[in-house]
Amino acid sequence: MAEPRDIFIVTNAVDELGGLQQWAHDVSRLFTARGNRVTLIGVEPANVHRDYGSGLPYRTLTLHDHRLPRKGNGLFWRRRRAAQQAVGARRLSELFREARPGGVVIAAQIWAGEWVAAADTTGLTTIGMSHESFEASKSSSRYNRARIYYEGLDIHLALTDADADAWARAGMTNVGAMPNPLMTVPTTLPTLDEKTVVTLRRLSHDKGIDMLLEAWALTGPQFPDWRLKIFGSGPDEEALRAQARELGLDDTQIFQGQTDNIDAALSAASIYALPSREEGFPIAVMEAMAYGLPTVAFDCAPGIRELIDDEVSGGIVVTAGNVPGMATGLERLMKDRDLRVRLGEAGQQSVRRFSPDSIIDRWEALFALLER
Template sequence: MTAYSERDVFFVSNSVDELGGVTSWSHQMARLFTERGHRVHVIGITEPAVVQELGELPYPTTTLYDAHPPRVGSARGIKGRLNVAERRLRAERAAGMREQAAKLTRLFRAARPGAVVIVTQVWAMEWVELADTTGLTVIGMSHESFAYSKATSRFGRVQKHYKDVDRMLALTREDADLWIRQGLDNASFMPNPIPFMPEVPSSRTENVVVSVGRLSDQKGIDMLLDTWAEVAPRHPDWTLRIFGSGEDEEMLKKQCTALGLDDSVEWMGRTSDVPGALRGGSVFVLSSRGEGFPLALMEAMATALPCAAFDCAPGVHEIVQDGEDGLLAALGNTGELARRLDTLMSDKDLRDRMGEAARVNIQRYTTDEIVRRWEDLFTFLER
């Protein structure tokens, strides 16, 4: 067994405690590294709009800004360049960024040799690259699939701000290869670890399909409701239980009523007990338009639930072995997802077989295995 040196590890994100998977991942990894003897510091650029409750943390956290940095428009075109108010705002933002980057420099300078900076989101990288990172290993991450990133402004920013980091990490080999083809020769991949491995799995005795995720466009709950409208009439004794909150909640509940699904859909709101939520179900469904390496899917499989999912990212078809521990449908094809759900809901033996296989197969992403891979990477990049 390799002995790893203890290091100073900085996680730099948009926020220390915003709601979402990146925050959950950051604090999971921060705890794991702390348990291994590394000295961890979690840094956020600004305060979030929606806060995630984190409880007591065994490592320090720092937020750079007291108030959100000013938002500026595009400087393109004569109009943008001549707009005095916009120019003043841009200058004020740039000065503020330099000031906050100086705080990062002071934190980085206090680190021991061999320190690592892990930038979890590309927006945060804009401050890290203004700081002095001499002698530190800098790793930039994209926690979404290449395809989903390509449809956003983050795509160009990843190419711009991650091109000179020591390693740019995607979540799958498939996505890393796509980034390399875009000219990011420093791209590689690192999967997420399982958030938890519950001692007691689901008994799969309840006629409940579970969804866990933010009520936002990305998570595709509107498509899930269209899917359920096809499935529910065939299974009047089954319930769809949706855990999560978000900006689309009101619109989705209206859609649910319009589809005549109020009797078979339960809106559970946010939960702080994900294992409990999953244990109460017999099937898990993922209806996202885009994902990276979805934690909720891994959590469901660890709880021994068979999954029906849109194949919306390489991370999904890497986690789910289609036909063995879950069933995949083409992204956006609600009819196909409905048929996958129907298959699992109609056949208890199949549910049990796939659920047990899911619990076994997902253990290739245990925390020990993923932490070992991270420490191997630290050692490799230090050479």
């Protein structure tokens, strides 16, 4: 086992509802279990709060006691934001000075990376992360900010080798890859006989629920004994419910609300749907694979094909945004139980390579390499 370290993980908010924050708490717990002293740091309070539990085995704290402005114009706004960031960076520097030799700072989000870049990280290993595909970053302001704030760090980690290669081709020389760990241990495995298609998603534009509803409107009526269940909440819920009604679907049956009982949701289904416009290395697909559920997913990121070997293991991959293709993929699995079983069982075997121990071993090997 590696020597214990002080590890600081810096995110936008420690108690935000979202996959990134779940990842941050998961790896904090895993690092702590290896004997490390972990501090999980948020830049600001959450916008949409989630309770990640009490009595956590690692320290959590937030740099600012109020939400910070993201955008603005004029000299006054720039000076105000710089002053706020300076306050947060000073506090970060104080925390970092507590570290023993071998300490590590991980900027888990690019906005949080601005605060890390402004802090004093002398003597510490510094790591920046992009928890999305290269293409998703490239189409947003995060691309230029990653170039600015991550190039001076020891390494910039993408979620897949393909994304790391894309960053390298774009001119970054300090890139590598680190996948997410699979934290889910199924309690009840599905029989794959339940006539239910399920997805657990935040109800926002990037998650593509609108396209899933369009696909279901094409194929659902042909299978009146099958149901679509969407678990989740988010800013687009009312608009999506209205869309479902306009498509002739029963929104009261489809939308199941937010759930913390992933086991109940997945074990009562036979197919998982991932209609996202953007993803990184989707934990949702990993969870479905752990349950032996075949997934129909849009090919929206290299992480999709890293997990799903199309029609071989894990499910069916559809060209990004191809709604009729999503409908066809769902229909194929709905018609063919043997196909569901074959793809589900192969996916269950494949996803084991992302076990928590194997991923933390990779992290520890990376820490040792960067420390040399």
